[in-house]
Amino acid sequence: MTSTAALSAEQVTKAFGDALALKAVDFTCKAGEVHALLGENGAGKSTLVKILTGAMEPDSGKIVVNGKSHHFRSPLEAQVAGIGVVYQDFQLFPRLTVAENICAASVGDVSRGGFLSRRRMNAKAAGILANFGIEVDPQREVRSLDAAERKLVEISRALQTDPEYLFLDEPTAALEPKETHRLLAMIDRLRTHGKGIILVTHRLQEISEVADRATALRDGEYAGTLDRSQFSREALSELVVGRSVEEHRGPSHAPGEVRMHLSGLTLRDDSPEIDISVRERELVAVVGLIGSGVPSIMKVAGGAVATPKGASILLDGAEIEFRSPADAQKRGIGFVSDDRKAQGIVPLRSAAENIALPSLKRFGGPFVHRNAFRSAALGCQQTFDIRWTSPDQPVGSLSGGNQQKVVLSRWQVRESTFLVIQEPSQGVDIGARLQIHDYLVDYAKSGGSVFFSSSDLDEVRDIAHRIYVVHAGEIVAEFVNNSENPVTRSQLAQAMAAMIDRDEKQGVSND
Ligand SMILES: Nc1ncnc2c1ncn2[C@@H]1O[C@H](COP(=O)(O)OP(=O)(O)OP(=O)(O)O)[C@@H](O)[C@H]1O
C-alpha cells in the first residue's frame, strides 16, 4: 500500500428537491487513519456516507479510491472497491437469525459445493460476536435482540467483507460504555492493519479517544478539519456548532411525592425482584450493561409490553395493569423507544402526523384537523429546534437526530405527565442534546416525572436525581445525585464494572 492510499469525495453535491444537503464537499480519509465526521443534526453526514458507499448517487462530484475515480451505482459496487459500511438506521433482516444476517454478505465462505453449512455459519458468527465479548446465540432471530445487540450484529456483518475503508455512521449511539470501549479498541486495531475508518459520532469523548483527524460539515458545507494535536472539548464543539457548549451538572430542584412504584418484577428465574420508584418532579435514570435487563424494565414501566405476571405497578397510589401501549397513554404516560424504526415512527407519514399520532383524539378523532396538528408541530419545532423543510416532510427523510426530536415532541403535544424514555438523546448533536436536557429538566420542574435509561453516563450524571444500576436482572446500586453530593462518571462506571469483576471471580457469564 502506498502512502497516497486514500478515499476521497471531491466537490460532491446532492440536493433533495429544493434543499441542498451537500454543497461541493471535499473530504479525504487516508488509509491507516481514523477520521471522525462531525456536524449538527441534518448537516449532511449520513448523506455523504451514503454517497461514498454507493447507497445514493451524487448530483455532481467525484469519488476517488486509491487514485481511481468511481461512480457507484449500488452498495455492491462500493463493496467490490473495498468499502464497508454500518448505516445509521438498522439494516438487518428481522426474521433471519443473527448468523444469517452476519454471513449474508459473504455466503461463499460458509458454503460447500453450493450448500450453505449452517454449522459453519453459526460458528463463524459466534466467533465474530465474541470479539465484542457478548454471547448472543447466533441462532436467535434478529427481531428478538435489543438495539445494542443489533448494532453489534451490524458491525460484525460489515467486518465480514474485510473492507479497506469502513464507514461507521453513529455506531455507538445505542451502546453503553463497555461495548463502546470494545468497539473503539477494534477500530484502533483496524487502523494498525492499515484500514481507513470514517467514524460519524456526536460523542466528543470518542473522538479524543480514537480519531486522528476530525472534519465537520455545517449546513451541507465543509466547515474545517482538526488534527489530533488540536483536539479539546471546546475546539471540537466549536468546530461543530460554531460556539462552545455549557452543560448541566445535576438537577437543582427537589422532587415531590412518589408517582410510580414498580415492584415484584423478576427479569430472570433466579434474580431478586425489581423495586423502583419515581417521584413527581423527579428525573430517575437506569443504567446497566448489555443483557442486564434495562430495556425490559423500561418497557414494563412505559406500558410497551403487557405488565408481566407477578409485577405490580402503582401509579398515584392505584394498582394498574397495562395490556397495551394505549393503556399507558390513557394514564398520561409517554414511552420513547430506543428503536425509532421498530416502535417509534411511521417513516412515510409526515413529521406533523407522526407528532400527532398519540393525540389524534385531541385533533378531532377520525376527522383530523390538519391545521391544528400542523400548528402543534410547528410549536414543537420551536421547543426542540427541529430542522425540516416543513412539517409535511416524511419523517423517514429527516436526519436521525431530527427524528428523535419528533418522537419526543409527541408527548409534549399529548401533554403527558410521565415520560419513560430509552436513550433520550440518542443520535442528537451536542447542541440538541443540551436542548433535550433542558426540556426534560423543565418538564420535571413543572411537575412531570422522567424515568429514563441511558448508555451515556455523562447524560445520567448531568440530569438525574437518582440512578439505579442494574446488573444481570438485579438492582445492584442506587445513587442519589445532587449539588451537595454529585455523582461522578467514574463512580457509575465503577459500580457497573465491579459487577463484572464479581462475575468473573464466580465464573458467571455476563450475557
Ligand atoms: N431521502 C431524503 N429526502 C429528503 N431530504 C433528505 C433525505 N435524506 C436526507 N435529507 C435531508 O438532507 C439533510 C441532511 O441529512 P443527513 O441525514 O445527511 O444529516 P446528518 O448529518 O446525518 O444528521 P444526523 O446527525 O441527525 O444523523 C437534512 O436536511 C435531511 O432532512
Ligand SMILES: [Mg+2]
Ligand atoms: Mg445521520
